[in-house]
Amino acid sequence: MGAKVLGAKCTSCGVVSYPVRSVCPNCRAESFEDVEIGGKGKVLTYTDVYALAIDYETRYLRLAIVELEGGQRVTGQLLGDDPKLGKAVETTIGIVRVQGGKEIRGLQFLPV
Amino acid sequence: MNPVYIAGAGMTKFGRSEWSLMKLASVASLSALHHANLGEIPVDGIVVANMGAARVNRQTALGSALVDQLALYPATAEAVENGPASGASAFKVGCQAIASGMADVVLVTGVERMRVVNGLEGTDFVASLAHPEAEYIYGVTLPSLAGMFARLVMDRFGVERKHLAMVAIKNHENGTKNPYAHIQQTVTMEGILTAPEAAVNNPPIAEPLHLFDCCPVSDGAASVVVVSESVAAKLGGPKVRVAGIGQATDTHAVHDREDPTDLKSVRLASEKAFSMAGVGPSDVDVAELHDAFTILEIAESEAAGFFPRGEGHLALERGETRLDGKLPINPSGGLKAKGHPVGATGVAHFVELTWQLRGEAEGRQIKDAAIGYACNFGGFGNNVVATVLRREA
Amino acid sequence: MAHVSELEASLRPPAMEMPPYPPKVITLASGEEMVVRQVDRKEIPTLLEAIYPLLWVERDFYDIVAARLFGELLAFKRYRVKDEYVLAGLIDGVLAGMVNGRLVDAKTGMSYHTLTIRRGLRVGSHLFAAKMEYHIEHCGQEEVLIVAESPIGFRRWMIEYPLEKRFEVQHELGGVPSWVLPSETYYAAKPRLVSGRRPVSEELMRGAAGIVLPAEETVVRQVAGEKEEAE
Numbered sequence: 001m002g003a004k005v006l007g008a009k010c011t012s013c014g015v016v017s018y019p020v021r022s023v024c025p026n027c028r029a030e031s032f033e034d035v036e037i038g039g040k041g042k043v044l045t046y047t048d049v050y051a052l053a054i055d056y057e058t059r060y061l062r063l064a065i066v067e068l069e070g071g072q073r074v075t076g077q078l079l080g081d082d083p084k085l086g087k088a089v090e091t092t093i094g095i096v097r098v099q100g101g102k103e104i105r106g107l108q109f110l111p112v
Numbered sequence: 113m114n115p116v117y118i119a120g121a122g123m124t125k126f127g128r129s130e131w132s133l134m135k136l137a138s139v140a141s142l143s144a145l146h147h148a149n150l151g152e153i154p155v156d157g158i159v160v161a162n163m164g165a166a167r168v169n170r171q172t173a174l175g176s177a178l179v180d181q182l183a184l185y186p187a188t189a190e191a192v193e194n195g196p197a198s199g200a201s202a203f204k205v206g207c208q209a210i211a212s213g214m215a216d217v218v219l220v221t222g223v224e225r226m227r228v229v230n231g232l233e234g235t236d237f238v239a240s241l242a243h244p245e246a247e248y249i250y251g252v253t254l255p256s257l258a259g260m261f262a263r264l265v266m267d268r269f270g271v272e273r274k275h276l277a278m279v280a281i282k283n284h285e286n287g288t289k290n291p292y293a294h295i296q297q298t299v300t301m302e303g304i305l306t307a308p309e310a311a312v313n314n315p316p317i318a319e320p321l322h323l324f325d326c327c328p329v330s331d332g333a334a335s336v337v338v339v340s341e342s343v344a345a346k347l348g349g350p351k352v353r354v355a356g357i358g359q360a361t362d363t364h365a366v367h368d369r370e371d372p373t374d375l376k377s378v379r380l381a382s383e384k385a386f387s388m389a390g391v392g393p394s395d396v397d398v399a400e401l402h403d404a405f406t407i408l409e410i411a412e413s414e415a416a417g418f419f420p421r422g423e424g425h426l427a428l429e430r431g432e433t434r435l436d437g438k439l440p441i442n443p444s445g446g447l448k449a450k451g452h453p454v455g456a457t458g459v460a461h462f463v464e465l466t467w468q469l470r471g472e473a474e475g476r477q478i479k480d481a482a483i484g485y486a487c488n489f490g491g492f493g494n495n496v497v498a499t500v501l502r503r504e505a
Numbered sequence: 506m507a508h509v510s511e512l513e514a515s516l517r518p519p520a521m522e523m524p525p526y527p528p529k530v531i532t533l534a535s536g537e538e539m540v541v542r543q544v545d546r547k548e549i550p551t552l553l554e555a556i557y558p559l560l561w562v563e564r565d566f567y568d569i570v571a572a573r574l575f576g577e578l579l580a581f582k583r584y585r586v587k588d589e590y591v592l593a594g595l596i597d598g599v600l601a602g603m604v605n606g607r608l609v610d611a612k613t614g615m616s617y618h619t620l621t622i623r624r625g626l627r628v629g630s631h632l633f634a635a636k637m638e639y640h641i642e643h644c645g646q647e648e649v650l651i652v653a654e655s656p657i658g659f660r661r662w663m664i665e666y667p668l669e670k671r672f673e674v675q676h677e678l679g680g681v682p683s684w685v686l687p688s689e690t691y692y693a694a695k696p697r698l699v700s701g702r703r704p705v706s707e708e709l710m711r712g713a714a715g716i717v718l719p720a721e722e723t724v725v726r727q728v729a730g731e732k733e734e735a736e
Binding site: 128230231232295297298299300302303304307308309310311312313314315323324 | 531532533534535536537625626627630631634656657660696697698699700701729
């Protein structure tokens with residue numbers, strides 16, 4: 001644990017870019033500060049993927065795009081049963097991929 | 113901007129090939145060059161479209177490789193990579209050389225030889241177009257992006273699995289009329305959806321998308337020769353004009369799109385292409401769309417302007433997009449049946465449209481086709497090139 | 506039945522009572538109907554003829570599957586393997602694929618091979634499921650030992666059912682650590698992975714009475730032409 005997912009908050013206009021950018025899409029400024037991405041939200045869409053890439057040996061992977069309170073959207077792995085459009089979730093950090101023996105942490109969504 | 117014409121078109125059969133990457137590219141290139149029948153007119157440059165050779169085939173600098181294969185040196189040469197839209201982007205680059213006056217004859221060849229690696233490696237290679245930190249690390253693959261998109265569109269506009277099946281059935285049928293198509297096999301609604309056996313015949317890939325909603329992995333190459341007005345006049349014969357090209361981009365991560373059900377780049381790129389061509393969607397006689405997933409044929413047909421938003425599946429239901437319909441879509445079989453060698457696909461669109469506009473698409477000829485449209489869908493809709501071709505007398 | 510000499514009888518393994526596989530018919534994605542039925546010893550030479558050209562197709566491990574399957578089928582025909590069975594899938598009477606295995610004892614089955622000839626229609630998936638159905642539902646076994654010779658086989662079977670590791674057991678195919686399909690997993694996966702209708706109509710059975718081989722060139726092109734399941 002201790003891992004965080006970071007977005008970039010524009011120091012001029014406050015708009016958050018996640019994933020991060022080098023130029024603010026809102027005001028074109030080029031200076032940002034780190035901001036932690038996460039919190040409560042709703043499932044915007046999801047899918048169970050069976051045709052997986054290398055590194056995965058599960059039968060399927062459940063992915064989702066979640067819209068967080070405050071409007072920021074994120075992509076991650078949806079945990080729990082009974083997925084639904086609009087389902088209330090909150091983010092957590094977990095192991096999302098093991099690449100070349102190395103564990104990679106990222107966003108997972110837990111039903112609230 | 114000078115006028116640009118397509119003088120020749122050719123392709124290899126798409127599917128599983130034992131030929132090397134360069135052999136595929138050469139065969140398609142020579143086919144197009146012979147079709148153009150340039151005689152003594154020299155080729156000024158070549159542009160190669162490819163997405164994965166560096167990773168999958170361990171080969172780079174494909175422009176230099178092909179110019180040697182074809183003994184065209186010292187002509188200009190480079191490769192263009194724009195993910196699944198590499199083909200149309202390379203075509204755009206070739207056309208720009210003609211339009212600017214910097215060249216009179218440019219050969220554009222798209223090629224991909226993906227089947228040297230297994231399905232898992234292949235899926236991962238294509239997934240590399242996703243955002244590395246915000247998408248890829250989660251196991252996002254292109255089918256997963258299409259699955260999430262499909263769920264939203266189906267929920268919002270009432271598109272059902274049977275509509276997706278109709279796209280597959282139509283394109284498979286068209287594919288059997290195209291000797292170059294990868295898949296030469298018709299499928300039925302019973303076999304892929306309604307029979308109990310459909311669960312095994314058509315298993316989920318990225319729900320709600322199933323096996324028969326996804327195009328195959330293919331090897332192949334496709335090639336066109338673009339020329340200036342003066343060369344076109346010298347060559348005589350039917351004239352296929354590149355009437356309009358438009359390109360538009362969008363956010364990298366799909367979750368960042370303004371409206372994740374809206375193919376905005378398709379709409380913007382198409383508007384630019386139609387505007388340059390001076391025609392509208394209702395003038396189009398035949399369209400080649402990018403149906404890497406069946407849902408995309410429906411969504412692109414709306415975003416391109418052929419049908420109102422949310423009604424593409426209704427037009428499909430009415431049979432309007434069949435070979436004998438008002439607006440035939442994917443007479444070639446589409447990516448679904450023709451196959452999808454990634455770098456070749458965009459160029460293959462122009463090969464099919466050229467044949468259609470010249471009356472040379474035997475077995476699947478659209479009567480009196482005069483204006484054609486193609487959409488090459490890069491990334492997951494964040495980089496789209498749309499093109500309008502027109503037959504001139 | 507021909508008289509079996511004492512010497513020949515001593516060279517044959519003892520045979521367990523094995524129920525016949527009841528034929529079924531499956532609608533494929535193309536709308537075509539595939540009859541799945543058991544193959545008897547008289548028909549083995551025809552299957553050997555189909556497999557023979559594949560001995561030299563390196564792609565996707567077809568060569569090793571064909572070579573091993575050839576030996577297994579010949580051994581079955583000549584009564585030199587204990588309690589083997591062979592099932593074939595026929596579309597309009599034309600061979601689309603075959604599967605085989607044997608019963609180790611009343612409780613345990615040993616899956617051998619799956620060879621698909623007609624590609625692109627999930628024939629291999631259907632036939633693999635049919636042989637699991639035979640072991641567990643018709644022979645009443647508790648589990649089937651399985652290995653895969655290709656990575657795609659691994660995904661289709663080990664991951665999809667899913668199978669459990671039984672690595673302390675060496676599978677007869679080269680002593681490779683074995684996986685196992687327990688009957689509970691079979692029944693849980695059945696709605697998803699096993700299909701087909703019984704009984705098969707008289708007309709379809711008549712059409713499937715013989716085994717017609719596709720042209721050799723077709724078989725090699727089909728098989729070498731695409732990545733598909735070969736165990």
